[in-house]
Amino acid sequence: MSFRITGLPAENFAHLFALPDDALAAQGAVRRTADGPYPCRISLTDSAPGDELILVNYEHHPVDSPYRMRFAIYVRKGEETYDKVDEVPQQLRTRTLAARAFDANGMMVGRELVEGSRLEDAIERLLAVPGAAYLHIHYAAAGCYAARVERA
Numbered sequence: 001m002s003f004r005i006t007g008l009p010a011e012n013f014a015h016l017f018a019l020p021d022d023a024l025a026a027q028g029a030v031r032r033t034a035d036g037p038y039p040c041r042i043s044l045t046d047s048a049p050g051d052e053l054i055l056v057n058y059e060h061h062p063v064d065s066p067y068r069m070r071f072a073i074y075v076r077k078g079e080e081t082y083d084k085v086d087e088v089p090q091q092l093r094t095r096t097l098a099a100r101a102f103d104a105n106g107m108m109v110g111r112e113l114v115e116g117s118r119l120e121d122a123i124e125r126l127l128a129v130p131g132a133a134y135l136h137i138h139y140a141a142a143g144c145y146a147a148r149v150e151r152a
Helices: 014-018 021-026 115-125
Strands: 003-006 029-033 052-061 069-076 083-087 096-102 106-116 134-139 145-151
Touching: 003 115, 014 052, 021 029, 052 145, 069 145, 096 115, 106 115, 115 134, 115 145
Parallel strands: none
Antiparallel strands: 003 083, 003 145, 029 052, 052 069, 096 106, 096 134, 134 145
């Protein structure tokens, strides 16, 4: 089954990098300088030491169901949105993931833990669940949102 993985829209976050720290704080966000690999949810790549990051609370599942979700995410300055068909970004390959299937009403209809190196298998199984409309991928350890998967 063909699939499409997307990161978050870059335009939703670009303005944050121009804000002073007090304005970021008023939005529940903080500026960070990477000291290691932090996952950017726009490009689905990891930061390098010295990269400018914004850590912000983001509603990644704005549905009218009990599964409405928001969590802390990192975004990196100057990134382009990841949007590829039948390709898994390296950032997802190297982590343990929680893959969650949702129906058109935002209700969870399937889930599994999977090593990123085997993500394609989980995508195929979960998109085959009756009623599954899309998947959300989360980093299993921290529980935070990583990316969206749809049928291509």
